[in-house]
Every structure is written in C-alpha cells, then in structure tokens.
Amino acid sequence: MKGISFPIIKTKGTSGVTYDLSSVDERAKYFYEKVGKEIDDLKQFMQKSTFVAYMMGKKLAGKGTYSKLFMEIFGKESAVHLSVGDIVRAVDEVKGDETKMEELREYMERNYRGFISLEDAFDAFLGRDTSKLLPTEFILALVKREIDKHRGKVLFIDGFPRSMDQVSYSLYFRELVDYRNDPDVFVFIDLPEQVIDERIKYRVVCPKCNTSRNVKLLPTSKVQYDKDKKEFYLLCDNVECEPVRMVGKEGDEKGLELIKDRLMADESLIKETMKLYGVPKIYLRNSVPVEGAFENVDEYEVTKITEFKWDEKNERITSRDIEWIVNDDDGVPSYSLYAPAVVVQFIKQLHEVLIK
Ligand SMILES: [Zn+2]
Numbered sequence: 001m002k003g004i005s006f007p008i009i010k011t012k013g014t015s016g017v018t019y020d021l022s023s024v025d026e027r028a029k030y031f032y033e034k035v036g037k038e039i040d041d042l043k044q045f046m047q048k049s050t051f052v053a054y055m056m057g058k059k060l061a062g063k064g065t066y067s068k069l070f071m072e073i074f075g076k077e078s079a080v081h082l083s084v085g086d087i088v089r090a091v092d093e094v095k096g097d098e099t100k101m102e103e104l105r106e107y108m109e110r111n112y113r114g115f116i117s118l119e120d121a122f123d124a125f126l127g128r129d130t131s132k133l134l135p136t137e138f139i140l141a142l143v144k145r146e147i148d149k150h151r152g153k154v155l156f157i158d159g160f161p162r163s164m165d166q167v168s169y170s171l172y173f174r175e176l177v178d179y180r181n182d183p184d185v186f187v188f189i190d191l192p193e194q195v196i197d198e199r200i201k202y203r204v205v206c207p208k209c210n211t212s213r214n215v216k217l218l219p220t221s222k223v224q225y226d227k228d229k230k231e232f233y234l235l236c237d238n239v240e241c242e243p244v245r246m247v248g249k250e251g252d253e254k255g256l257e258l259i260k261d262r263l264m265a266d267e268s269l270i271k272e273t274m275k276l277y278g279v280p281k282i283y284l285r286n287s288v289p290v291e292g293a294f295e296n297v298d299e300y301e302v303t304k305i306t307e308f309k310w311d312e313k314n315e316r317i318t319s320r321d322i323e324w325i326v327n328d329d330d331g332v333p334s335y336s337l338y339a340p341a342v343v344v345q346f347i348k349q350l351h352e353v354l355i356k
Contacts, residue, residue, distance in 0.1 A: 001267055002329040004274075006190050006283040009345040010296045018300050021338045024072070031073055034344045038351040039073060045354055046078060050182045052155045052174050053282075056273055057189030058266040059259055060196045062286070062339060066189075067156040069343045079154035084162065087146050088139060095126060104145075112141045136166050140176055147177045155179065163265075167273055185353055186279055187346065188270060191286030193263065194326040195336050197255040204246040206236040213246060216305055217324075220246070225310050225317055232308050232317070282349040284342050287334040290325060301341035 011034060019030040031039060055063040067081035094100040105122070112118050114137030124132035139160075147155065155177075161167045169176075174184045202216040213220055213234055222235035222243055235243040251258060274281070288297055305324045308317055328334045 001190055001270070004190070004271070005330075006188070006285045008285065008288055008296050009283075009348055011301060011341050011344045012294070012296055012298050018298075021300065021340045027069075027072070027340055030340060031344070031347075035347045035351075038347050038355075041351060041355045042347070043074065046074065046154065050152060050154045050179065051354060052157060052177075052179055052182060052184040054160065054170055054173075054184070054186050055156055055158045055189065056186055056270050057191070057284075058193075058196065058263050058270070060199050061189045061191050062342070063156070063158045063189065065339045066284070066343055066346060067158075069339060070154075070156070070346070073343075073347075074154075077153070079156060080150045081156040081158060082143065082146060082150075084139065084143055084157065084159035086159075087142055088134075091125075091142055107145050108138075108141055111144060112138060114138065136169060140169065140173075144177050147179075161269065161273065164269065164272060167269070167276070170273070171276065171279065183354060184279055185282055185350070186273060186276070187282045187284060188274060189284045189286065189342075192326050192328040192334060192336070193256055194328075195286060196259075196263070198326075200252050200258060201255040202248075203252060204234055204248045206238065206241060206244060206246050208244050209236060209238050209241040211236060211238050211241065211246075215248075217303070219306060223308055223317060223319070225308075230310075232310075280353045282346060282353065284345050285337070286342060287326065287328055287336045289328075290333045290335055293335055297335075297337065297341060301337055302335040303338055 013033055015033055017033065019026045019033075021027055021030060055067070057063050064081055064083070067079065071079050071081075091104065094104055108118055108122075112121065114121065114135050116132065116135055120129070120132055121135055121138045123129040124134050125138065143157075143160065157173070160173070161170045170186075174180055174182060198216060199214065202214045203212060204215055205212045215232060215234055220234045220237040222237050224233055224235060224245075225231075226233055234246045236246055237243065256263070293302065303324050304321045306319050307322050308319050311318050324336060325333050326336055
C-alpha cells in the first residue's frame with residue numbers, strides 16, 4: 001500500500017534444497033523445512049483451542065488461497081474460511097423457500113438483537129423496503145448461524161469488517177460468536193496493485209468445469225495459439241474435464257479500473273483497522289523489493305512467468321521462464337512471492353502471537 005511498508009519476514013532456508021511449490025508433496029516438505037517446529041507447536045495448541053483470524057486485504061489479495069494452504073498443512077477439518085459476502089448471498093437464495101425461510105426466521109428470533117426491529121430487518125433483507133440498509137447486527141447473526149455449523153474450528157473471517165462502522169464490532173466479534181476464550185488476530189495482507197491488475201487482465205475460466213487460471217501467471221499445461229486473433233489461450237487440463245478453451249470475461253481487459261472504487265475503500269478500511277489496539281496483528285507481504293531480495297527469500301519462492309512466443313516459420317510455440325518484476329505501490333521494483341512463501345510468513349507470526 002502506498003506509504004506503508006510491512007516488515008520483511010525472512011523465509012530463506014539454510015539447506016540449499018529447492019522445492020517446486022506447485023506440487024502438494026513438495027509443499028509439505030517445504031513447509032516442514034521452513035516452519036516445522038512452529039507447525040508442531042501450533043498443532044498442539046489447536047488440539048485444545050482455536051483462534052479467529054480477520055483477513056484484511058484488498059479484493060483479489062489471495063485471502064482464500066492462504067486459508068486453503070493453512071488447511072492443507074493443518075488438515076481439512078481444522079479450519080473454515082468464511083466469506084461474509086458469500087454467507088449473505090447464500091442466505092439470499094433461501095428467499096423463495098418457505099421451509100428454509102421459516103428456519104431462518106426462528107434462528108433470528110432467538111439470536112438477533114439490534115436497533116431496528118427484526119421485522120424491519122427482514123423487510124430490508126427481502127428487498128421489500130429498500131430505504132433500509134441491512135443492519136450489521138442482522139449480518140452478524142447470519143454469520144453466527146454459519147459459524148454454529150463449524151464449532152471447534154479455526155475461523156478465517158473474510159469480508160468483516162467491511163466498512164468503517166463495522167470496525168468496532170470486530171473488537172467484540174469473538175464474544176458475539178461464542179469464541180470468547182479463543183485468541184483473535186488481524187491479518188493484514190499487502191500486495192502491489194500491479195499484481196491485482198494482472199490477476200484481473202489475464203484471468204480465464206473453463207466454461208465447462210469453472211476452473212480458473214491465468215494466461216500469464218498460472219497457465220495450464222496446454223497452451224495454444226490463435227492465429228486469427230494473434231493471441232495465446234489455454235485449454236483446460238483438469239483431469240476430470242475436457243481440453244476446452246478457457247475464456248476471459250468481457251471488461252477484464254480494463255484490469256484495476258474495474259474495481260478502483262472498491263480497492264480504495266478496502267485500503268482506507270485496512271489503514272483504519274491497523275490503528276486498533278488490543279488485538280494482535282500479523283503482516284503479510286506478497287512482494288519484496290528486488291534489491292537485496294535473496295538475503296531474505298529463496299529464489300524458488302519468487303514468482304516466475306512463462307513467456308510464450310509464436311514461431312511463425314515452424315508453426316510452433318516456444319516458451320521460456322523469465323523473472324517477473326512488478327512495481328509496488330510506491331514504485332519500488334519488487335518480486336511477487338508465491339502463496340506458500342506468504343503462508344510461511346503467516347505461520348511464523350502466528351506462532352509468536354499464540355505460543356511465544
Ligand atoms: Zn474444465
């Protein structure tokens with residue numbers, strides 16, 4: 001973020017071993033080399049307790065990815081990633097279903113408390129009265145209802161607080177959801193807007209199985225060339241799918257522009273939350289300055305991209321891996337780190353917060 005520089009957490013190893021971070025097996029070995037002791041301690045901690053992590057990062061910062069990698073290390077059942085936006089949307093789908101609406105109403109009668117009546121809140125929720133905003137207390141009750149299904153798991157909360165007036169609620173969130181004895185922590189994620197820009201511009205999705213990839217940052221094993229459009233495209237390589245052409249969404253070529261307002265709102269919310277006292281904070285960096293980078297990180301932790309070229313004469317694609325250098329929001333040339341390296345930063349700091 002412009003004007004803010006998170007501390008650099010050293011993830012460089014001493015063994016000299018190189019890992020392929022795209023492979024699940026290699027990742028497991030990688031995590032054990034880098035933070036094996038921390039993982040063991042945290043596993044022991046999690047046998048008796050859980051914690052609540054508020055994931056504070058801009059849209060497309062990789063919040064879901066980091067939560068998934070955490071579960072890869074600690075077990076699928078150890079944690080749950082709850083997107084508050086998704087929860088509200090999912091409940092939205094209940095609207096037409098009488099039985100489910102009745103269940104929801106009953107739950108809310110027991111759990112909702114707030115400044116506007118439950119009836120008015122439901123009217124806002126059902127869109128009958130658009131003059132009323134869905135109150136935060138109502139959203140919190142919806143979230144609590146979802147959390148009740150995941151008792152005893154670590155919670156990664158994504159999308160709350162969502163606005164300034166929700167920030168102070170986050171201070172009491174764990175009390176609200178009956179996790180009062182479990183520690184909570186803010187996890188701030190910083191990544192250059194240029195990375196977000198390219199994540200949008202080059203993202204594609206398989207029309208058949210919905211797998212999403214990125215032509216530039218995360219291609220499949222099957223890259224093709226479209227001679228008419230003079231562009232490279234990907235075929236789906238999901239083993240349970242077919243090699244169909246993956247497609248981009250109209251408007252994505254605009255990149256950052258597409259979500260500029262949202263990103264600005266996200267940034268001021270993050271900066272405001274960083275001022276809070278009393279809740280421990282973890283800082284994750286998606287990028288490190290190129291200068292001096294390899295004193296702190298290993299070369300294989302740094303994102304490389306495959307550059308494709310069309311060889312006109314021989315009618316074939318050639319490719320080579322190149323370094324990917326982005327400017328951070330202050331214009332400093334930087335390397336973007338692969339997600340597992342960011343998770344190593346997370347585990348190191350989480351260990352300090354929970355175990356010490
Ligand atoms: Zn597919």
